[in-house]
Amino acid sequence: MGRCIRVRGQVQGVGFRPFVSRLANRLNLVGQVLNDSEGVLIHVFGTALDQFEISLKTEAPSISKIDVIEGVTFEGPEPAAFSILTSSEFGTQTRVTPDIAICSDCIAEIFEGGRRLNYAFTNCTQCGPRFTILQKMPYDRARTAMKPFVMCADCRAEYSNSTSRWFHAQPIACPSCGPRLHLIPESKDPIADSAWRLLQGEILAIKGIGGFQLACDATNIQALTRLREKKRRPSKPLALMASWNVIKAYTSFTREEEERLNDMSAPIVLISRTRMRSRKLPEIIAPGVYEFGWILPYTPLHHLLLDAVKRPLVITSGNLSGEPQVICNNEAKEKLFKIADSILMHDRDIIRRLDDSVERVTPRGPMILRRARGRVPETMMLPEGFSDVLDVAAYGAHIKSTICFNQNGQALLSHHIGDLDDPLTIEEFIKTDIEFRFLFGQQPKAVACDLHPDYRSSQYAASLGLPLVKVQHHHAHLAACLGENLWPITGGKVAGIILDGLGLGADGTIWGGELLLGDYFKFERCAWLKPAALPGGDAANREPWRNMLARLDQAGLCSYVEKRLQKKPYGLLRQAIVTNSNAPLSSSAGRLFDAMAAHLDLCVDHQSFEGQAAMYLEALAREGIGKALELPVQKRVIDPAPLFKLVGERANIAACFHASIAEAFAKEARSLITSGEAVAVVLSGGCFQNALLLELTLKSLNDVPVLTHNKVPANDGGLSFGQALIAQAKLKGGILNDN
Numbered sequence: 001m002g003r004c005i006r007v008r009g010q011v012q013g014v015g016f017r018p019f020v021s022r023l024a025n026r027l028n029l030v031g032q033v034l035n036d037s038e039g040v041l042i043h044v045f046g047t048a049l050d051q052f053e054i055s056l057k058t059e060a061p062s063i064s065k066i067d068v069i070e071g072v073t074f075e076g077p078e079p080a081a082f083s084i085l086t087s088s089e090f091g092t093q094t095r096v097t098p099d100i101a102i103c104s105d106c107i108a109e110i111f112e113g114g115r116r117l118n119y120a121f122t123n124c125t126q127c128g129p130r131f132t133i134l135q136k137m138p139y140d141r142a143r144t145a146m147k148p149f150v151m152c153a154d155c156r157a158e159y160s161n162s163t164s165r166w167f168h169a170q171p172i173a174c175p176s177c178g179p180r181l182h183l184i185p186e187s188k189d190p191i192a193d194s195a196w197r198l199l200q201g202e203i204l205a206i207k208g209i210g211g212f213q214l215a216c217d218a219t220n221i222q223a224l225t226r227l228r229e230k231k232r233r234p235s236k237p238l239a240l241m242a243s244w245n246v247i248k249a250y251t252s253f254t255r256e257e258e259e260r261l262n263d264m265s266a267p268i269v270l271i272s273r274t275r276m277r278s279r280k281l282p283e284i285i286a287p288g289v290y291e292f293g294w295i296l297p298y299t300p301l302h303h304l305l306l307d308a309v310k311r312p313l314v315i316t317s318g319n320l321s322g323e324p325q326v327i328c329n330n331e332a333k334e335k336l337f338k339i340a341d342s343i344l345m346h347d348r349d350i351i352r353r354l355d356d357s358v359e360r361v362t363p364r365g366p367m368i369l370r371r372a373r374g375r376v377p378e379t380m381m382l383p384e385g386f387s388d389v390l391d392v393a394a395y396g397a398h399i400k401s402t403i404c405f406n407q408n409g410q411a412l413l414s415h416h417i418g419d420l421d422d423p424l425t426i427e428e429f430i431k432t433d434i435e436f437r438f439l440f441g442q443q444p445k446a447v448a449c450d451l452h453p454d455y456r457s458s459q460y461a462a463s464l465g466l467p468l469v470k471v472q473h474h475h476a477h478l479a480a481c482l483g484e485n486l487w488p489i490t491g492g493k494v495a496g497i498i499l500d501g502l503g504l505g506a507d508g509t510i511w512g513g514e515l516l517l518g519d520y521f522k523f524e525r526c527a528w529l530k531p532a533a534l535p536g537g538d539a540a541n542r543e544p545w546r547n548m549l550a551r552l553d554q555a556g557l558c559s560y561v562e563k564r565l566q567k568k569p570y571g572l573l574r575q576a577i578v579t580n581s582n583a584p585l586s587s588s589a590g591r592l593f594d595a596m597a598a599h600l601d602l603c604v605d606h607q608s609f610e611g612q613a614a615m616y617l618e619a620l621a622r623e624g625i626g627k628a629l630e631l632p633v634q635k636r637v638i639d640p641a642p643l644f645k646l647v648g649e650r651a652n653i654a655a656c657f658h659a660s661i662a663e664a665f666a667k668e669a670r671s672l673i674t675s676g677e678a679v680a681v682v683l684s685g686g687c688f689q690n691a692l693l694l695e696l697t698l699k700s701l702n703d704v705p706v707l708t709h710n711k712v713p714a715n716d717g718g719l720s721f722g723q724a725l726i727a728q729a730k731l732k733g734g735i736l737n738d739n
């Protein structure tokens, strides 16, 4: 009598079959294990079957994630030994893991000798590329970018030896059979020469795991200046990559930050600059902002390079301004030489483009700001009540686009795809949709999108010919936060403080600073920031002084405006506001932050990236002290005017501004809890990526239950997840497009 055991979850590409084989051998069991469309399938015979099933769970490889183990009695021919069978090809329901940072055994291997000394493509069952090299499911070498590399006899022996850590490691490779590096211009020792070039102040393009990157010496101001000029990235913060010892010499961090840095997903972790040690780095790396983004080397190639330069490097994605990251060698040669002096390449294809993920530790734990490499295609459990609903695909926002598939009680949220104003990114967006359906067997019966008809994502969703649910932008933010906190479908209504950039409101005006009362099905707007004009429409997103003009005039400070904005065409803008021409009203919190930033002399003329003015304002506020000012609320409209009349130190005004906005919304939200209309508060929207605003709002709400974002971005990167949940709830409840 034997047992047939089904293991579901993230169990492929994590060394699960070798683990099962070792465990069976230890317990003197015979049988077989294979990967199939639903996960891992095991047939075992012997006596210690219960012990085997328990150990499957308790001793599983640390990088696996088991959802369920189901064992049933099984009768069949008993084999003589335990064996690993090749993958069976039916269906495509199972998962592959995200890409995993190099493990400590492999680091030792490349530095301490053996066959793979200095080998840039060393990886084992516990580490290495996964999703970025995957062509087809299930995950097996022949269906990855490793297919052209025929294993040598030594690698084959390790791959087949159940006691080796390469046992069934699909991307196993060595210098004699695996991918090879080459530098352009040509070099006999690509790593040493790349390092030498970096130390000379050159810009180096590197073929990474999920795309090409651009690197330069982070201590060299000329190199940094040149990189910024050539990449046309004047001020957006750049990330720093350094080995563990080097990072420690520059900055201290909390235990949680240390954990995030060393996590196998290897994200960029934002760490306060107040924790920098005496050794300084040039301001140009992240001018005007409160944090530095640090990342540890996560591939053998990065390790070898950093070991050779022994200092931090600035690492940024390798692309021309506005375009997606380059992944092909030919495209790299054609485009990246416009920025880089040399390119460190290799001959393994990148199948899928994935940026680095970005995280920060908040008082409520780690918070993902950009969800990409190391996170995708991880799935998330859906809350109670979402298992027996229609499968849905949702197409998210426009600038921080993502796609989300909700199927079988699980959400598969794509990586950050990016700005759909760029034609290449639109291509990537459509490719992601098609690929995810194909790879993961997603068969949505309905689709969801934003209310905004001009979002490319909305247009794409409408073109698919499936039942379409249009979801209000800030309702989707609210639902995304509910969903990741596993709030049940019948969990009751919550008070959602949604502080955001811009989103089309249910009434046709532009929203973005709202208190919503609602659940997955419905919402009402309970309070909002007093709307102000966006003079010049889109131009108001880029030029903070336009918002400053609108808010200062609204506060009755007209003559002050004339003094401050002498060189600006304020007369014309006022006229546009009065005649309502290209000056739509908006309750956007993001634009209010821009207005205050400009008022305090930050980014007055122009911001070169989204959120720049607000980031500078946060950094300034952290230097000041300011208690919350009680803002007037009339007919549910919160008026920020008094904040523009404050006098005193700029930093104190900025601090008071943050505290007052936090307190005003917290107060309104609390009143919905007190009245019994809501059972918890939700914090969502892009402004909650402002760590100070988040901290202050949490402080103001310390007496009520609060849900925040951790796994899903609070910004528009999380929107598709919220849309999918709302569409599923509405389809379940039989209500469609009622707001």
Ligand code: ZN
Pocket (backbone or CB within 6 Å): 102, 103, 104, 105, 106, 122, 123, 124, 125, 126, 127, 128
């Ligand atoms: Zn390894």
Ligand code: ZN
Pocket (backbone or CB within 6 Å): 151, 152, 153, 154, 155, 156, 173, 174, 175, 176, 177, 178
């Ligand atoms: Zn080999």
Ligand code: FE
Pocket (backbone or CB within 6 Å): 473, 477, 500, 501, 502, 503, 685, 686, 715, 716
């Ligand atoms: Fe948004």
